[in-house]
Structures are given as structure tokens and as C-alpha cells.
Amino acid sequence: MKGLNSPGFTGRFNVFCGWGCAGGEAKGEEREASISELSDGYLESRSTQWGSTIDRRGFHLTKLLRNDGSVIGAQITLVAGDLLPFKVSGLGPDRRHLILMSDHPAAKVMPVSVNHRDVEQRLTLKVSGCGVSCHQIAHVEAYVSDERGHPLSRDLDTPRLTVQILPRLELPPAVTETGMLARMLISENAGPENTRFVSLDEAREAMQWMVVVLRNRLKLGASHFAAGRDVSTLEALIKAPNQVDGFEKYPSIGSLQQRLIDKVIKNANDGTHRLNKQYRDYLETALAVARSELWSADPCPTGLYAWRTNEAKSPGNNFVQFATKGGQDFYTLTNDFISKAQSRAEGRR
Structure with missing residues (x-):
């Protein structure tokens, strides 16, 4: 077998695809993808059909995206009563969607469309309109789930999202x-x-x-x-x-x-x-x-x-x-x- 750097290596390799692949290909099907990067010992590739990054272990690396496709950064700011629709592109190591959970009672992650045959899931981050009277911080973290959808352990490959929660601004009474x-x-x-x-x-x-x-x-x-x-x-x-x-x-x-x-x-x-x-x-x-x-x-x-x-x-x-x-x-x-x-x-x- 030729090594990655050997003269005869063609720059192509096969990715073992499970149910997590886009379109729901049958488990065990192999797809060809091109090498795009070597990083930290992992062979990464970009599939133009799937539209998401996968590693050599065969699962999709997750990204948090806004509905317009832009990447959500490490910190965002929301106001009491806000609803933020967003997408999670990619799968966990078990080729199932990750579960996103908030550590703050004022911020809740709600599923909108979750199908393990799709690479992408749609969620909404809801901030309570009540009980937020001052600046607060919430963290949203990703967890690997079991077959019943219960969280097992935190997915360390998905960075924590910090949510700054601000109270609503109101005008003083009109009569004043x-x-x-x-x-x-x-x-x-x-x-x-x-x-x-x-x-x-x-x-x-x-x-x-x-x-x-x-x-x-x-x-x-x-x-x-x-x-x-x-x-x-x-x-x-x-x-x-x-x-x-x-x-x-x-x-x-x-x-x-x-x-x-x-x-x-x-x-x-x-x-x-x-x-x-x-x-x-x-x-x-x-x-x-x-x-x-x-x-x-x-x-x-x-x-x-x-x-x-x-x-x-x-x-x-x-x-x-x-x-x-x-x-x-x-x-x-x-x-x-x-x-x-x-x-x-x-x-x-």
C-alpha cells in the first residue's frame, strides 16, 4: 500500500458512509472524496455532494450556522424574548445528531427538524421573556446521544457557545x-x-x-x-x-x-x-x-x-x-x- 506522500498516491480515498450521510445512503456504502487538508493527524476531506466537512473516521464535523448559512461565532448576544433559528451541520461520532443543551433556565434549545438521515438539523434557541432583569450568561454545549436520544457525554469536538442575555429596554410611561x-x-x-x-x-x-x-x-x-x-x-x-x-x-x-x-x-x-x-x-x-x-x-x-x-x-x-x-x-x-x-x-x- 502506498503512503500518503509516495509518488504513486493519487490524492483520492474512500469514505465509509453510514446513515448520517446526506440522502440516507445505505450503511456500508463507500464514496470517493478528495483530500483538502491534513491537520492534527486527521485526514479531512470536502465532499461537494454532502456540503460538509468529514474526517477519516467517517462522520461529519459539526458547525453551528445561522439560517443564512453564516457561521455562528463563539459568542452571541440575545435579548429576553428572542428566538434564534439556527442549523447544526454535521453529525456526532456515532453518526447521529448531537443534542444541544443550555445550562441556563432562561435559554432553551428546541428541536425543529431532526432526522438522522440528514446531515443538517434545525433548532431554535429561545430566550425567556420573563425573569431577565439584568445581564446574564448562558452556555450551550453539544452532547453525544444514545439510540433513544438521551445525552450520554459532552462532544468535545464541538465548541461551547456562549450566549449573552440582555434585558429588554422599555420606554418610561407615556404620562411622565x-x-x-x-x-x-x-x-x-x-x-x-x-x-x-x-x-x-x-x-x-x-x-x-x-x-x-x-x-x-x-x-x-x-x-x-x-x-x-x-x-x-x-x-x-x-x-x-x-x-x-x-x-x-x-x-x-x-x-x-x-x-x-x-x-x-x-x-x-x-x-x-x-x-x-x-x-x-x-x-x-x-x-x-x-x-x-x-x-x-x-x-x-x-x-x-x-x-x-x-x-x-x-x-x-x-x-x-x-x-x-x-x-x-x-x-x-x-x-x-x-x-x-x-x-x-x-x-x-
């Missing part, structure tokens, strides 16, 4: 000032998938500047901004006509603004979304600004008094553009207007 501010900040700012989104830092500054605008309007007098003489609180100002689009009938919010708010909350709480972290950071920033945990001094010497979407029409002749931040143009007022407004306010005292 914090809840109202949070909803307004989300609806008025450019989120992660918006073409005007620059960075999280710019979004944070834009949110902070918006709060500065609202407080400056109250301080100078809401009546100067067509909000009415009796407006003296943030809630009343946000609900006043010609102030914030979609919030005139708050807590009922305009459909366009509500859809945007719902989208941000949904994606921030969906660990399977490709931009989950960005949405989660964005929502957490809006909540922190609304709670005054992230605040900003007025960046403008004459004060900020308005904002508009970048390159939109100016709010009026008395406004002067100060800067663009996070896809928003921020405005101050002319010195003449501020002086007259302050004089009128002093005259009423």
Missing part, C-alpha cells in the same frame, strides 16, 4: 415627562439606519441640544414661538402647535413618528438584528438624555432656540443658523430679537 421626552428624542433624531445618522456621539449631542432648545424657549417665553402665553412646562411646550411634529395630541402620536419609535424599540430588543447593538446604544442614549443623566450646557453664546432637519428651510427671519449636529441644523436668534424679547419680559414683571 421622561417618557414624553424619550419619545420625542427618538422621533426627532436620525437613528442608526437613517442616511443622516453620523455617529452615536453626534446623535447624543443633538438630543442634548434639543433639550437645551426647549428649556431656552420656556425661559425666554413660549409665546415668542407661537406656543401660547400659558405654556410654562416642557410637556405643554412639546404639545403646543408648531413645536414638535406629531406630538400636538400627545399621548397620541402621529403615525409616522410612532412607526419610527416602534422600529427603534423593536430593533433594540431583537438580538438577531444585524444592527442590534447600534439600536440598543441609541435607545439607551435617548433614555439617558430624557432622564437628565446625560445633559449639556448651552453650546451657543446667544442660546439655541430651534432645530430643523439638515438643509430644511429656516424657521424664520429672526433665526440664525448656529451649527449642524447629528443631521439637524440648530439655530439661535438675532441679537435684536433677543433684546426686545427680554425687554418685554422685564416690563411684565
Whole structure:
């Protein structure tokens, strides 16, 4: 018999195939495959028909895959209530599917389609929507099973999957000032998938500047901004006509603004979304600004008094553009207007 490195070796070998092979070939059938790699003493090959890696012992090396075919890494992040459909491609040393089990009560692996004649099995990783109030860690490990499907021992060839479980992010009640501010900040700012989104830092500054605008309007007098003489609180100002689009009938919010708010909350709480972290950071920033945990001094010497979407029409002749931040143009007022407004306010005292 010629050795692997001998001149007469053709680079082909036969793989003994059991019930684990794709298509359910009869046990004992031999199939020809080409050598692709020599590693750690194991002869590995790639079969174009089977589409998975097998070793010289004749069973398929397992891989955890997302439904789009991409490989699941050693660690993933999910949010309470998430469902992650995934596939396990390959078989255990007994030519049967491995059993995947979680060591955490909040994470459960559920079978969807398991057939030992198929190389691939479909499973779902379900994270409980209840009882997750803080960051938690779960581990999913693979086990070799007996003929009745009971786990026998851990399969050391399949790496452990670490699952970071995060609690859901919720908005404060709509009836609170914090809840109202949070909803307004989300609806008025450019989120992660918006073409005007620059960075999280710019979004944070834009949110902070918006709060500065609202407080400056109250301080100078809401009546100067067509909000009415009796407006003296943030809630009343946000609900006043010609102030914030979609919030005139708050807590009922305009459909366009509500859809945007719902989208941000949904994606921030969906660990399977490709931009989950960005949405989660964005929502957490809006909540922190609304709670005054992230605040900003007025960046403008004459004060900020308005904002508009970048390159939109100016709010009026008395406004002067100060800067663009996070896809928003921020405005101050002319010195003449501020002086007259302050004089009128002093005259009423």
C-alpha cells in the first residue's frame, strides 16, 4: 500500500458512509472524496455532494450556522424574548445528531427538524421573556446521544457557545415627562439606519441640544414661538402647535413618528438584528438624555432656540443658523430679537 506522500498516491480515498450521510445512503456504502487538508493527524476531506466537512473516521464535523448559512461565532448576544433559528451541520461520532443543551433556565434549545438521515438539523434557541432583569450568561454545549436520544457525554469536538442575555429596554410611561421626552428624542433624531445618522456621539449631542432648545424657549417665553402665553412646562411646550411634529395630541402620536419609535424599540430588543447593538446604544442614549443623566450646557453664546432637519428651510427671519449636529441644523436668534424679547419680559414683571 502506498503512503500518503509516495509518488504513486493519487490524492483520492474512500469514505465509509453510514446513515448520517446526506440522502440516507445505505450503511456500508463507500464514496470517493478528495483530500483538502491534513491537520492534527486527521485526514479531512470536502465532499461537494454532502456540503460538509468529514474526517477519516467517517462522520461529519459539526458547525453551528445561522439560517443564512453564516457561521455562528463563539459568542452571541440575545435579548429576553428572542428566538434564534439556527442549523447544526454535521453529525456526532456515532453518526447521529448531537443534542444541544443550555445550562441556563432562561435559554432553551428546541428541536425543529431532526432526522438522522440528514446531515443538517434545525433548532431554535429561545430566550425567556420573563425573569431577565439584568445581564446574564448562558452556555450551550453539544452532547453525544444514545439510540433513544438521551445525552450520554459532552462532544468535545464541538465548541461551547456562549450566549449573552440582555434585558429588554422599555420606554418610561407615556404620562411622565421622561417618557414624553424619550419619545420625542427618538422621533426627532436620525437613528442608526437613517442616511443622516453620523455617529452615536453626534446623535447624543443633538438630543442634548434639543433639550437645551426647549428649556431656552420656556425661559425666554413660549409665546415668542407661537406656543401660547400659558405654556410654562416642557410637556405643554412639546404639545403646543408648531413645536414638535406629531406630538400636538400627545399621548397620541402621529403615525409616522410612532412607526419610527416602534422600529427603534423593536430593533433594540431583537438580538438577531444585524444592527442590534447600534439600536440598543441609541435607545439607551435617548433614555439617558430624557432622564437628565446625560445633559449639556448651552453650546451657543446667544442660546439655541430651534432645530430643523439638515438643509430644511429656516424657521424664520429672526433665526440664525448656529451649527449642524447629528443631521439637524440648530439655530439661535438675532441679537435684536433677543433684546426686545427680554425687554418685554422685564416690563411684565
